[in-house]
Amino acid sequence: MKKLLLLSAVMSLNACVWDGPNPAFMNMDVPGTPEYKAGWKDGCESGFATYAPAHYKLYYSFYQNYPMLSNRDYNAAWHESFNYCRHYNYKWHTHDIGND
Numbered sequence: 888m889k890k891l892l893l894l895s896a897v898m899s900l901n902a903c904v905w906d907g908p909n910p911a912f913m914n915m916d917v918p919g920t921p922e923y924k925a926g927w928k929d930g931c932e933s934g935f936a937t938y939a940p941a942h943y944k945l946y947y948s949f950y951q952n953y954p955m956l957s958n959r960d961y962n963a964a965w966h967e968s969f970n971y972c973r974h975y976n977y978k979w980h981t982h983d984i985g986n987d
Contacts, residue, residue, distance in 0.1 A: 919960060925952065926964030933965075934972030943976070 917927045929950050936947040955961040 917964070919964065922955065922958045923960040923964040925955065926958075926961035927968040930965035930968035931972040934969040934974075935976050937969075938973040938977040 917924055919927075929952060932947050933949045933951065935943055936949045939947060951965065952961065956965075
C-alpha cells in the first residue's frame with residue numbers, strides 16, 4: 888500500500904512539472920524580426936490547436952494577436968507556421984505506421 892501511495896504521489900508531482908506536448912520546432916529560434924518570431928509562435932500554437940487530438944487541445948489554443956495582423960512580418964509568419972504545424976500534427980497523428 889505504501890508503494891502505491893508513493894507511486895501516486897510521484898506521478899502527481901510529475902504532472903505538475905510537465906507542461907504538455909512540445910515539439911522541438913515550436914521552440915526553435917526562427918530567423919527574422921521580433922514580429923516574425925511572434926507570428927511564428929502564435930501561428931504554430933494555433934495550428935496545433937486546430938488539428939490536434941483532444942489532449943493537445945488542453946495545452947494549445949487558437950491565437951492571433953489582432954493588432955499585429957496588419958504587420959506584414961507577423962501575418963506572413965503566422966500563416967506559414969499555422970499551415971506547417973497543423974499539417975505536421977495531422978500527418979503525425981493519422982499516418983499508418985505499417986506503410987511508411
